[in-house]
Amino acid sequence: MKVIALVGPSGTGKSHRALLVAHEHGAEVIIDDGLLIKGHQIVAGVSAKKQATAIGAIKTALFTDPDHAQGVKEELKVLKPRCVLILGTSKDMVNKIAARLELPLPELYLDIEDIASPSEITKAKKIRQHFGKHVIPAPSVAVKPKLSGVLTDPLYVRFSKRQKTGSKSQLWVNQTVVRPTFNYFGRFYIDNAALEQIIKGAAQLSSDVVKVQNIVLEEVPQGTIVNMDLTVRYGKPFPPLLDAVQERVKQVLEHMTALHVVQVNIYVRKLVLPEDMKKTYAHA
Template structure:
């Protein structure tokens, strides 16, 4: 396995540049902030950006926890990529990560200052310092489980080739748990309003009686009681209402909906 190191100060755009670098050098996998990303999927690990403190984030990035280290090491062995890009803020940091995960010594070191301009690095620092946003080099749907309830959006890199636009990679922008901007929270009243909106768009649902919300570590569980219209295909209508409700809540709040239990209280 060929091991690359991508090195640069915090907030200089390393994670943003990682996907481009992997495409350019045909690197199969990335180790970034506690995650092992292989072939554009999160294969193992816990994101440092999900930790509650900056100290916790550093520990996660360095794989100090034995369970975390073992999980990622085993995933690397199982997937056996031909190459890996290890991202860190210093030579010492990437060397520690490599040693901790039992990888070979770094074959090639790439410094962010050598592959980006000062303007690009300034833009990255602004995004980090003023907006509290961080980039993770993996598609958004791969991160939903770890970042339930936090700002998250896809960032696609588009290339114009032979007169047509082609989507060449996707990264995700997240706001870390330890960000000074804090954590999103949502009230039951807001959740109820969203579900009422789904009901108004569904002619098969007559009324919503009750909405219960339980906030879990990786998302929310919902309990909804409703009255449906008489004379409809009730199982099909209930499934459709469940599906539409989950979709709207996840879209509008960024929370994962682990489950939505729907109780039909009656027909009118």
């Protein structure tokens, strides 16, 4: 197994360029901030971006927790990659990560200054310092289950690479921008009553939903499960109606709160008959 490393100070754009480096050097997996990433999937690990403190984030990135390291080691044994890219702030950090994951020391150490211009590095530093934003080299759909409750935004980037022939090739990469927990100037909390109002509002955007009640929220490792009871107007087929309500509740709740909604479970407890049907049954 070949190991290569991308080294540079925090906030200089290593994660932003990780997919480009992996592509150019044939690395099949990336180890970055506690995560093992293959293609468009986070296949193992715990994100340092989820930690409450900067010290906790550093420990996570270094795989100091034995269970964390073991999970990544086991996945590496399954994947059997021919080349691994490790990201770190220094050669010493990269070497420690390799040792903890029982990987060979890197054959090649790339410095961020070798692949990014001074102006690009300066811009990356300003974004980190002023906005506290970090990049994870994986798409949002893979990141959100790992970082439920952390604000995320998709980032689509096109890199240009000049070929030996003189022509240019384009590489599009799908990444995620996050604002980690330890980077907030304070903490934000969302009361359950506020979440319930968001859920009710989303569900009742459908005129066929008369009432929403008994909302129960469950927290699981992957994110949040929503359970709720509905009173629905009789007349339309249930499957398409309830599918639409499920999808709307999930979209609105995720958009407004940054939670990762794993499931929306709907229980129809009561039907409301149209007035003409009520009269028909009343005279029957």
